[in-house]
Amino acid sequence: xxxxxxxxxxxxxxxxNNDAILIINFSGEIQNxxxxxxxxxxxxxxxxxxxxxxxxxxxxxxxxxxxxDMMSGIKTDTNIQLLHKNGKRINCLVKCIPLDKSDIKKGxxxxxxxxxEYDSLMNKYHQSELFFKIIAExxxxxxxxxxxxxxxxxxxxxxxxxxxxDKKTVEGMLQQDPFFYNHPDYSEQLNQVYIDSRKTGKPFQxxxxxxxxxxxxxxxxxxxxxxxxxxxxxxxxxxxARDISMQKEMQEKLEYYAYHDPxxxxxxxxxxxxxxxxxxxxxxxxxxxxxLILFDIDDFKTVNDTWGHEIGDQVIQEVARRxxxxxxxxGIAARLGGDEFIVLLYRCDNEEALKEVIxxxxxxxxxxxxTEKTSIAITNSIGATICTTKYMSETYYFKSADVALYxxxxxxxxxxxxxxx
Numbered sequence: 001x002x003x004x005x006x007x008x009x010x011x012x013x014x015x016x017n018n019d020a021i022l023i024i025n026f027s028g029e030i031q032n033x034x035x036x037x038x039x040x041x042x043x044x045x046x047x048x049x050x051x052x053x054x055x056x057x058x059x060x061x062x063x064x065x066x067x068x069d070m071m072s073g074i075k076t077d078t079n080i081q082l083l084h085k086n087g088k089r090i091n092c093l094v095k096c097i098p099l100d101k102s103d104i105k106k107g108x109x110x111x112x113x114x115x116x117e118y119d120s121l122m123n124k125y126h127q128s129e130l131f132f133k134i135i136a137e138x139x140x141x142x143x144x145x146x147x148x149x150x151x152x153x154x155x156x157x158x159x160x161x162x163x164x165x166d167k168k169t170v171e172g173m174l175q176q177d178p179f180f181y182n183h184p185d186y187s188e189q190l191n192q193v194y195i196d197s198r199k200t201g202k203p204f205q206x207x208x209x210x211x212x213x214x215x216x217x218x219x220x221x222x223x224x225x226x227x228x229x230x231x232x233x234x235x236x237x238x239x240x241a242r243d244i245s246m247q248k249e250m251q252e253k254l255e256y257y258a259y260h261d262p263x264x265x266x267x268x269x270x271x272x273x274x275x276x277x278x279x280x281x282x283x284x285x286x287x288x289x290x291x292l293i294l295f296d297i298d299d300f301k302t303v304n305d306t307w308g309h310e311i312g313d314q315v316i317q318e319v320a321r322r323x324x325x326x327x328x329x330x331g332i333a334a335r336l337g338g339d340e341f342i343v344l345l346y347r348c349d350n351e352e353a354l355k356e357v358i359x360x361x362x363x364x365x366x367x368x369x370x371t372e373k374t375s376i377a378i379t380n381s382i383g384a385t386i387c388t389t390k391y392m393s394e395t396y397y398f399k400s401a402d403v404a405l406y407x408x409x410x411x412x413x414x415x416x417x418x419x420x421x
Contacts, residue, residue, distance in 0.1 A: 013246055020092075020112040026105045028052045028067050040092070040114050042085030053110065058083050070096045071104060082112070091115045097251070100258050102270070144239040153236070162243050164213030183209035183217050190222070197226050198234050210241065219248040261335040263313060264320035272334035275344055276394050284390050289349035292342060293358060294401040295382040298413045300339040303376060314371045315378065322364045326357065342401070351386065351418055358382055358416045381408040382416035389421055397421050 014021060020037035022030050030048045038044055041056055048056070057063040058081040066078045077095040084090050097109040142162050145154040152171060159170050163181065170181075182190055186208035193204040203225045209217040221244045227236040259271035267275070282288045297303070297319060304312040316339060323333045323341060331345040343361075348354050361382065368375045383405025387397050400421035407417040 013250055017111075020114070022048075022053060022110040022112065023099070023107060024053055024110055025107045026071065028054055031107065037112070040084075040090060040112055041082055056083055057081065058089055066094075070108060079115070091119055097247075097254075099254070101251075101255055102258055140242075142241040144241070146237045146239060148234055148236070162212075162241070163210065163218075164215070181211045183211070185209070194224065194237065197224055197237070201226055201228065207244065215245075218243055218245045220244065261320075264317055264335050266320050266324070266341075267332060267334040269334065269336050272332065272336075272342060272344065273394055275332050276397065279344060279346065279387075280392070280394065280397070283387065287390070288347065289386065289388045291345040291348040291354050291384060291386050292397055292401040293345070293354075293361070293382060293384045294340070294342050294398075294405050295361070295380045296341070296405070297339040298379045298381055300378075303378070307371070307373060307376070311371050311373060311376070315369055315376060318369045319365065319378075319380075322367075323361065326360045326364055330357075349386065349388070354384055354386060354418060355416075358384060358418075362414075362416070379414035381405060381413045383408055383419070384416060385419040385421045387421050392421070 014034050017034060018036055020040040021034045022037055023032040024030055029050050030053050031050075033045050033048060037048070041048065043056075054060055054063040054067065063080065066080065069078075077093065080092055080094055082090040082092050091114075093113040093115050095111045095113075097111070098104045098106070099108060100106040140158055140161070141156075142159045143154070143156040144152055146152055155167055155171050157167050160166050163170070186206075190206060190208055193206050196202075197204045203223065205221065205223045207219060207221050210220040210222075212218045221242045223240045223242075225238045226234055227238060229235050259267060259274075261268045276292075279288075279290045283290065297315070300312070300315075303315055316335075319339075319341065320333070320335060323343065327333050327343055327345075330348070331343055333341060333343045335341055343357075345354070345357060348357065362380065365378060365380050368377050383401050383403070385397060385400035385404055387400075389396075400419045404417040404419040408415045411417075
């Protein structure tokens, strides 16, 4: 798998991020990194490449445990001490994000935040309230201090940069309703974690949407730490809010590319198998029958050989568009690879209804495809199956449609055949 950031649509997020970002494989070997990683660790990317990231951490045993937890999904962030090339120890907050949410074995993004300056500021905070203000007013995160009556004692000036409202306006609005800027969908959840944190004394972390003056609702990570007095009475809640819109956008892109074909935008095999599994479960529980249509383009190799792969890609894209047009909301169409497509019809449970859809597909494919260089006429061969047998595997239904397609190819293409499974 190519882990070069050149393949990412979010390259600027990778290259220009102030935090170090490493890409590691399932074995913990560094595959790539951004410019900030060289600055934080002190080694060039060429020196770090194919080296175990554990070799750059002081406590090897802790690093191995953390890596095992990360790869098993138990832990997504932790604190470590990096060994800089110059011999210094750098305290870092490490957050791991799977390259592929559905398959963690494909590797991880490791975001390493150099906590040196932050730790220094926190030490000053413990010395006096004045130093607390220095910290709060010089970090990008929004820091809020709430008392036991949910009244805000402090709101850091960074609130204007993060949410677009000036500090005075925010303070006024929060005194009316401490969770005013929180999206209504998350109010109950936020209130509950706040109550639980007060009861248990444990910090909380929650991802919610908070209102931005210009951008509207933006994804925000909120961390809360309860503060108790010497008699163990709750006194304050320290809240730290961070805009994570870019991270959420990156996560959504990763999820999209994991489940969609880049050429056509159709769902890929992985997403289709997920939908097929759901339909099989419905069949098993409620006897809701469904149908599969498997088809390819007759003699597609001739198109590629005659006009080239660029025109071939345009043909594939047009076939995908027409398939979506025919299927609409009645099912889902996916590209399995090459010129092979598959359709799942959610509630198609009889041959007459299935034939109607197949004939629409065949008719629309007979319309010439106009490309940049020529007009191309195609036909397609279709194998289909009506799925009624309970407690069978995905492979069973796939195979039934594939056998039907084989029958068509054997008989001379540009036809269809229907099986029951």
